Structure formats: C-alpha cells, structure tokens
Amino acid sequence: xxxxxxxxxxxxxxxxxxxxxxxxxxxxxxxxxxxxxxxxxxxxxxxxxxxxxxxxxxxxxxxxxxxxxxxxxxxxxxxxxxxxxxxxxxxxxxxxxxxxxx
Amino acid sequence: xxxxxxxxxxxxxxxxxxxxxxxxxxxxxxxxxxxxxxxxxxxxxxxxxxxxxxxxxxxxxxxxxxxxxxxxxxxxxxxxxxxxxxxxxxxxxxxxxxxxxxxxxxxxxxxxxxxxxxxxxxxxxxxxxxxxxxxxxxxxxxxxxxxxxxxxxxxxxxxxxxxxxxxxxxxxxxxxxxxxxxxxxxxxxxxxxxxxxxxxxxxxxxxxxxxxxxxxxxxxxxxxxxxxxxxxxxxxxxxxxxxxxxxxxxxxxxxxxxxxxxxxxxxxxxxxxxxxxxxxxxxxxxxxxxxxxxxxxxxxxxxxxxxxxxxxxxxxxxxxxxxxxxxxxxxxxxxxxxxxxxxxxxxxxxxxxxxxxxxxxxxxxxxxxxxxxxxxxxxxxxxxxxxxxxxxxxxxxxxxxxxxxxxxxxxxxxxxxxxxxxxxxxxxxxxxxxxxxxxxxxxxxxxxxxxxxxxxxxxxxxxxxxxxxxxxxxxxxxxxxxxxxxxxxxxxxxxxxxxxxxxxxxxxxxxxxxxxxxxxxxxxxxxxxxxxxxxxxxxxxxxxxxxxxxxxxxxxxxxxxxxxxxxxxxxxxxxxxxxxxxxxxxxxxxxxxxxxxxxxxxxxxxxxxxxxxxxxxxxxxxxxxxxxxx
Numbered sequence: 001x002x003x004x005x006x007x008x009x010x011x012x013x014x015x016x017x018x019x020x021x022x023x024x025x026x027x028x029x030x031x032x033x034x035x036x037x038x039x040x041x042x043x044x045x046x047x048x049x050x051x052x053x054x055x056x057x058x059x060x061x062x063x064x065x066x067x068x069x070x071x072x073x074x075x076x077x078x079x080x081x082x083x084x085x086x087x088x089x090x091x092x093x094x095x096x097x098x099x100x101x102x
Numbered sequence: 103x104x105x106x107x108x109x110x111x112x113x114x115x116x117x118x119x120x121x122x123x124x125x126x127x128x129x130x131x132x133x134x135x136x137x138x139x140x141x142x143x144x145x146x147x148x149x150x151x152x153x154x155x156x157x158x159x160x161x162x163x164x165x166x167x168x169x170x171x172x173x174x175x176x177x178x179x180x181x182x183x184x185x186x187x188x189x190x191x192x193x194x195x196x197x198x199x200x201x202x203x204x205x206x207x208x209x210x211x212x213x214x215x216x217x218x219x220x221x222x223x224x225x226x227x228x229x230x231x232x233x234x235x236x237x238x239x240x241x242x243x244x245x246x247x248x249x250x251x252x253x254x255x256x257x258x259x260x261x262x263x264x265x266x267x268x269x270x271x272x273x274x275x276x277x278x279x280x281x282x283x284x285x286x287x288x289x290x291x292x293x294x295x296x297x298x299x300x301x302x303x304x305x306x307x308x309x310x311x312x313x314x315x316x317x318x319x320x321x322x323x324x325x326x327x328x329x330x331x332x333x334x335x336x337x338x339x340x341x342x343x344x345x346x347x348x349x350x351x352x353x354x355x356x357x358x359x360x361x362x363x364x365x366x367x368x369x370x371x372x373x374x375x376x377x378x379x380x381x382x383x384x385x386x387x388x389x390x391x392x393x394x395x396x397x398x399x400x401x402x403x404x405x406x407x408x409x410x411x412x413x414x415x416x417x418x419x420x421x422x423x424x425x426x427x428x429x430x431x432x433x434x435x436x437x438x439x440x441x442x443x444x445x446x447x448x449x450x451x452x453x454x455x456x457x458x459x460x461x462x463x464x465x466x467x468x469x470x471x472x473x474x475x476x477x478x479x480x481x482x483x484x485x486x487x488x489x490x491x492x493x494x495x496x497x498x499x500x501x502x503x504x505x506x507x508x509x510x511x512x513x514x515x516x517x518x519x520x521x522x523x524x525x526x527x528x529x530x531x532x533x534x535x536x537x538x539x540x541x542x543x544x545x546x547x548x549x550x551x552x553x554x555x556x557x558x559x560x561x562x563x564x565x566x567x568x569x570x571x572x573x574x575x576x577x578x579x580x581x582x583x584x585x586x587x588x589x590x591x592x593x594x595x596x597x598x599x600x601x602x603x604x605x606x607x608x609x610x611x612x613x614x615x616x617x618x619x620x621x622x623x624x625x626x627x628x629x630x631x632x633x634x635x636x637x638x639x640x641x642x643x644x645x646x647x648x649x650x651x652x653x654x655x656x657x658x659x660x661x662x663x664x665x666x667x668x669x670x671x672x673x674x675x676x677x678x679x680x681x682x683x684x685x686x687x688x689x690x691x692x693x694x695x696x697x698x699x700x701x702x703x704x705x706x707x708x709x710x711x712x713x714x715x716x717x718x719x720x721x722x723x724x725x726x727x728x729x730x731x732x
Contacts, residue, residue, distance in 0.1 A: 024715055028712070097711070100707070
C-alpha cells in the first residue's frame with residue numbers, strides 16, 4: 001500500500017479543523033455549529049491516526065476511539081441542548097441567546 | 103436616712119422614665135401629679151437627709167454612698183457613688199425645692215401646651231442630671247451630670263421646635279457650652295493622668311500634697327476647669343448663648359438658665375477649690391472675668407426690650423458676681439449668693455412668665471405698662487424679686503449676699519480695691535436696670551392688651567418665693583447688722599473660710615454704707631433716667647432712631663457678629679470648600695479607576711457566543727505562537 005505522505009494527512013486535518021472553526025465562528029444556526037464541532041473533532045482524530053502511522057504506534061488509533069466516544073457523548077448533550085433551545089426561542093439562531101452580556 | 107441618698111436623684115429619673123415613653127398615653131391630670139410629685143418627694147427625702155446630716159459631728163460632716171463600680175480598667179476605676187457635704191447639700195436643697203416650685207408653676211404655665219408630658223419628662227430628667235452633677239463623688243460622675251444638664255438645656259430651649267429660630271438657639275447653647283466642655287474634659291483627663299484617681303476628695307488631697315502654689319500642673323488644670331465653668335455659666339467670652347436661650351418656655355429659663363444649671367460653673371470651682379487655690383493667677387483671672395462680665399451685661403441689660411433678655415443679662419451679671427467672689431477666695435459668699443440668687447431670679451422669671459402669660463405671650467416690655475393695678479400679686483412679688491436683685495438694703499436677701507461678697511472683695515489680697523470699686527459700679531447698674539424694667543412693665547400707661555389674672559399655682563409659687571427672697575438673707579449678716587455667721591459657719595466644713603482681714607469699725611461702716619449707697623443710688627438713677635421718658639412702643643420700627651451705642655449694647659456688644667465673622671463664617675467657608683471632600687480624592691480616584699477597568703471588561707461580555715469562540719481562538723493562536731515560535 002502506497003503510503004500517503006504525512007504532511008498530506010496533517011494538511012488535510014488542518015484544513016478540516018479550519019473549516020470547522022470558521023464554520024463555528026460564522027454560522028448562526030446552532031445545528032450547523034454542532035456539525036462544525038464534529039468536523040473539528042474528526043480532524044483531530046485524523047491527525048492522531050496520521051501521527052500513529054508515522055511512528056507505527058497503535059496509540060493513535062486508540063485515541064481516535066476515545067474521540068469517537070467523546071464525540072458521541074457530546075452530540076447527545078448538544079442535541080438535547082439544541083432541542084431545549086428551540087423550545088425556548090422557537091428558532092436556532094444562536095445570537096438570540098445574548099442576555100448574559102455584561 | 104442617709105442610706106436613702108440615692109433616692110434623691112433616682113426619683114426624678116423615675117419620673118422621666120414614666121413620662122418619656124408614655125407621654126401620649128397618660129392623661130394630663132396624671133402628668134401634673136407625677137411631674138412635680140417626684141421632685142417634691144426628692145426634696146422631702148433630701149430634707150430628711152439634711153436633718154440627719156446636721157446631727158453629725160462637725161468634724162465628719164459628710165455622707166458617702168457608693169452604689170456600684172461604674173468602670174474598671176486598670177487604675178481607671180470611677181465608682182457610681184454620691185458624696186454629700188455642706189456645699190452639695192446647700193446646692194441640692196436649692197435645686198430640689200426651687201425646682202419643685204417651678205414644676206408646680208409649670209403645671210399652670212404649660213396647661214395649654216400639646217406636649218405637656220414631654221415638658222415634664224425633660225424637666226424631671228434635668229433635675230436628675232443636676233443632682234448627679236452636685237452629688238457625684240468623682241469627676242466622671244460630675245461630668246455625667248454636667249453633660250446631662252447640657253442635653254436637657256438643649257432639649258428645653260428647643261422645646262417649641264416648630265420654630266426654626268428656637269432650634270438655632272438650642273444648637274447655639276449646646277455648641278458654645280461644648281467649647282468649654284472640651285477644655286474641661288482636657289482638665290479632668292490631665293488630673294487623672296497626674297493623680298491616677300478621679301475621686302474628688304482624694305484628688306484634692308493629693309493635689310494639695312503634691313503641688314506647690316503656682317505649680318504649672320495646678321495652673322493648667324485650673325485653667326482647663328475654668329474653661330468648662332465659663333461655658334456652662336455663660337461668662338465672658340462664652341456668654342453669647344444665654345440671651346438666646348430665652349427661646350425656651352419661661353419656667354425653663356427660670357429653672358435652668360437662671361437658678362440652677364448656669365451656676366454649675368460656680369459649683370465646679372467651689373468643688374475643686376483646692377486646685378484653684380494652688381493657682382493664684384487663675385484665681386485673679388476668675389475674679390477679673392467675673393467683674394468684666396458684670397460690667398458687660400450691666401450695659402446690655404440697660405437697653406433690652408424683651409423682658410426675658412433683661413433677666414438673662416442680669417443672670418449673667420449675677421453669676422459674674424459669684425465668679426468675683428470665687429476669684430477672691432470667698433467661696434461661701436459665692437455659694438450664699440448662689441442661694442439667694444436662685445430664689446430671687448426664679449421669682450423674677452416666674453413673675454415675668456406670669457406677665458407674659460397674662461398678656462398672651464407678649465414679651466416686649468414696651469407693650470406692657472401699667473400692670474401694677476391689674477396684676478397686684480405679680481406686681482408685688484416681682485417688686486420684691488427686683489428689690490432683691492438690686493440689693494435693696496436691709497430687707498432683701500440679695501442685699502446680704504452682695505454685701506458679703508463686697509466685703510470679701512474689699513479684703514482681697516490682690517487688686518482688692520480695684521475689684522471692689524468695679525463691683526460697686528456693677529451693683530449700681532444692676533439696681534438701675536431693675537428699676538427701668540419695673541417702671542416700664544408695671545407703671546405708666548397700659549400699652550398692651552388687657553391682662554387676665556394668673557391661676558392659683560402661679561400665684562402661690564410667686565408668694566412662696568417672694569417670702570424667701572426677703573428672708574433667705576438673714577442666715578448671714580454683716581457685723582454691724584447682727585453679725586450672724588450661720589451660713590459661712592455651716593459651709594466651713596466643706597469650703598475654706600474667706601480671708602477675713604480685721605477691719606476697723608469705720609471700715610465696716612464704709613463697706614455697709616457703700617453697698618447701701620450703690621443700691622439706692624442705682625434705683626434713684628434708674629428712676630431719673632428712665633422714669634420720665636415715655637417709652638418706645640415698637641422697637642422694631644423705631645430701632646433706626648436708636649443711638650449707635652444703644653444698638654451696640656442691645657446686640658450684646660457685637661459678640662455675636664464678632665464670633666460669626668471670626669469663627670463661624672471661616673468654618674462654614676472651609677466646610678464649603680471641603681464639600682467635595684478633598685482628602686477623600688485619593689480613594690475616589692482609586693474607585694474610579696477600578697470602575698473604569700470593570701466597564702472595559704464588562705464590554706467584552708457581549709453575550710454573543712460566536713464572539714467568545716473568536717476570542718478563544720485568538721487566545722489559542724497567540725499562546726501557540728508564543729510557545730512554538732522561537
């Protein structure tokens with residue numbers, strides 16, 4: 001199997017992370033913000049896999065399994081919050097929830 | 103009987119404790135029993151104690167009662183105790199009996215007032231505080247009573263507080279006396295640090311054994327105590343509060359601002375006489391202040407048109423007389439004059455009150471006149487009081503007490519002759535303005551509304567006081583008139599005897615003749631100067647026609663203006679400058695800086711989740727750059 005150069009992997013992971021981060025900062029829809037967080041988590045997972053394969057360590061893959069579990073938990077909490085948010089405001093626009101300004 | 107000493111001040115306090123909280127609930131009839139009643143019981147108790155006091159042997163004539171230890175901090179252990187000796191007994195008897203008569207009078211005088219019970223509550227508290235002042239066995243107890251009477255004076259001057267002028271007069275009295283009290287506090291604390299005790303008897307014994315005459319400590323302590331006495335007794339230069347204090351109800355003026363409280367300074371000096379005797383220069387100062395005050399108030403009393411202000415200035419002058427006596431070491435003469443003065447001045451004030459009441463609260467003497475026919479009882483009693491104040495020879499008490507002082511002043515070791523002549527002039531002026539007052543108020547044509555006769559408690563009080571104003575002087579008479587020395591003998595157990603230079607028969611005759619002459623000449627001069635002139639009816643409109651000197655005397659020699667210009671106005675100016683609190687600026691700036699930072703950070707808390715994300719990202723980038731980049 002032709003090995004993919006590691007900087008491709010890191011580059012893709014960085015690209016995905018940036019997409020997620022920019023999406024998180026620009027999107028106003030709470031659902032899309034959650035999706036962006038998922039993308040960022042997965043980009044981190046990809047970086048772990050890539051690093052694991054470079055050093056021939058299984059730790060990278062183990063770490064990715066942890067990230068999956070964390071992501072699943074996070075999605076469960078996040079979606080619950082999202083539902084509650086929608087019930088409260090009848091919208092998913094995150095800028096509506098700004099009462100706690102100083 | 104002597105064990106009941108604590109009851110004497112406790113009974114009026116009891117009256118206060120009943121009347122003060124329940125003043126709105128109990129009916130007037132009950133108040134008019136409790137108010138004078140407790141003072142009457144107190145006077146009776148004291149008279150009983152006096153009877154057993156006299157039966158004590160002369161060498162140990164004092165009653166001491168310690169109730170409890172008040173404070174105990176190291177050496178500072180003032181007790182709550184009473185000490186009764188001849189000096190405090192005489193003063194207490196006057197305070198309780200004259201106080202009772204004035205309470206009785208007040209029942210009629212204040213009958214229409216809405217705050218009837220409040221009045222008696224304050225009056226009872228005053229009697230209690232005055233008795234604590236007189237009976238306290240240490241300087242702290244004395245000070246407790248001293249401040250207590252000051253408080254009651256304030257409360258009663260401002261009794262009709264709805265009028266802002268009365269409130270201002272009350273504050274003035276309180277603040278001016280407070281200046282003296284500050285000096286007195288310093289004196290008391292100095293004595294404590296020096297002798298480690300506040301018990302008056304121990305203090306005096308230690309002072310006598312430690313200090314030589316003229317020692318700095320004695321001079322300092324005596325000057326400071328004198329400062330307190332000057333404020334309380336309205337002597338120069340702290341006399342300005344007393345004429346204004348006449349804003350209070352007339353019985354208050356009679357009890358507090360004539361008969362009792364204002365003589366507290368005389369008592370203080372007599373009580374601590376040992377310290378004063380160790381400071382001969384201060385004694386001379388006391389005599390000089392007394393003399394100057396007499397002359398000052400003599401001129402002022404001559405032109406006043408408010409009946410109470412005339413009497414107020416005469417009070418200042420008579421206390422000046424007592425100070426003069428104290429200054430030449432004639433302590434028992436001062437106390438004797440205190441006693442007669444308390445009686446005849448209370449009589450004069452109560453008589454004035456009867457006139458004021460019967461003319462529907464008219465105090466301007468130029469709107470009175472011709473009252474001798476309509477108010478015969480008031481006229482005759484007022485005449486007796488006035489004669490006693492003028493020192494009318496032979497038949498009035500005032501003559502004997504003044505004569506006693508004049509004799510002592512004549513024999514004074516330092517500047518006796520000068521003081522004696524000054525005192526004679528002052529006595530002459532006193533007789534003159536008393537004559538003026540009586541002529542304008544009771545003689546001539548009626549210029550005011552038709553008076554109605556005062557009720558029986560007022561008349562009874564006046565008659566009783568008039569009786570004593572005539573007879574109280576016979577306890578002590580000059581050598582040519584029987585030579586009775588009952589009073590000076592009685593007080594000799596507590597006070598040192600005056601210097602009695604052996605005077606020749608001719609000198610005795612001269613002294614007596616001079617006293618008689620001063621009084622009679624004053625009365626004649628008063629008649630000649632004021633008797634023929636048709637008085638001004640409304641001084642307020644005719645004031646511009648008054649001569650400059652008359653207006654100068656009317657305003658009390660411009661002391662109020664002087665103090666306003668030199669003390670009050672600069673003080674108010676400084677206070678005004680400091681309205682923005684200059685010293686507080688440092689902390690204000692500190693607080694403003696903190697508030698600015700707070701505002702800056704709270705601007706960042708937008709509540710916008712996406713902003714937070716952006717900031718977190720920026721923070722992470724900056725931290726990473728810092729760690730990663732070389």
